Amino acid sequence: MSKQKILVTGAAGHIGRAFWIARDDKSDLRLADIDVSKLPDSVQRFSLDIRDQASCLEACEGIDTVIHLAADPNADAEFTSSLLPVNIVGTYNMLFAAKTQGCKRFIFASSAQAIEGYPKDVQVHEWMAPRPGNLYGVSKAFGEALASMYANDGQMTTIAVRIANVAEFHPGETHSPRDVAAFISYRDVVALLGRCVEADLIGFHIVHGVSDNRYKRLSIDKTRKAVGYAPLDDAFEILEGQTPAD
Numbered sequence: 497m498s499k500q501k502i503l504v505t506g507a508a509g510h511i512g513r514a515f516w517i518a519r520d521d522k523s524d525l526r527l528a529d530i531d532v533s534k535l536p537d538s539v540q541r542f543s544l545d546i547r548d549q550a551s552c553l554e555a556c557e558g559i560d561t562v563i564h565l566a567a568d569p570n571a572d573a574e575f576t577s578s579l580l581p582v583n584i585v586g587t588y589n590m591l592f593a594a595k596t597q598g599c600k601r602f603i604f605a606s607s608a609q610a611i612e613g614y615p616k617d618v619q620v621h622e623w624m625a626p627r628p629g630n631l632y633g634v635s636k637a638f639g640e641a642l643a644s645m646y647a648n649d650g651q652m653t654t655i656a657v658r659i660a661n662v663a664e665f666h667p668g669e670t671h672s673p674r675d676v677a678a679f680i681s682y683r684d685v686v687a688l689l690g691r692c693v694e695a696d697l698i699g700f701h702i703v704h705g706v707s708d709n710r711y712k713r714l715s716i717d718k719t720r721k722a723v724g725y726a727p728l729d730d731a732f733e734i735l736e737g738q739t740p741a742d
Contacts, residue, residue, distance in 0.1 A: 568583055587635075
């Protein structure tokens, strides 16, 4: 059986770059970004503007799984000029294109901002409804709803990954309680995306992207079961100078 072909949008960003660098064999990847100059010319590259539906359709041709990371990641981004055309219309264009081209799985990079309206002392579970804390979170909640709709007929599995605080922490640093509880290391987010690609799933799922922190802003109980996520890092141990799991 031939390997499935994976399209990664926003592949020049921090998470996209970490994902494809971690893969020893990149032959199954199509890396897409609006600026491909930051992508290696040894892999299949695609110059993609997700605001252009025709470009999205072309990018999804021959693809089995889409990992949609492309977005304006700025929590303070202006709605009309950026969030609307990029995060909302762009996500619609990609889901439409994936469905039209017969893709079997769509992994949408949502955000913890989609639930940041809950009180800070409330641990958010995967089954809890979105409660955005800002317009960026609203754009991600829209993407979750759209991904759910596109899974209704059973032809394409969709997964919304509420990615929290992707960061590199070092011993002795000071961070806000929220950022520590929402921490996810690069190796854990790469592993989570990999499990979303490989897990035996149908329908629509929400999974949570935080490391195995002593206290977690987002619960990962259901995520562990749904996709077999086994995070290795704990923000509290890292900041205290303890050696994280290998």
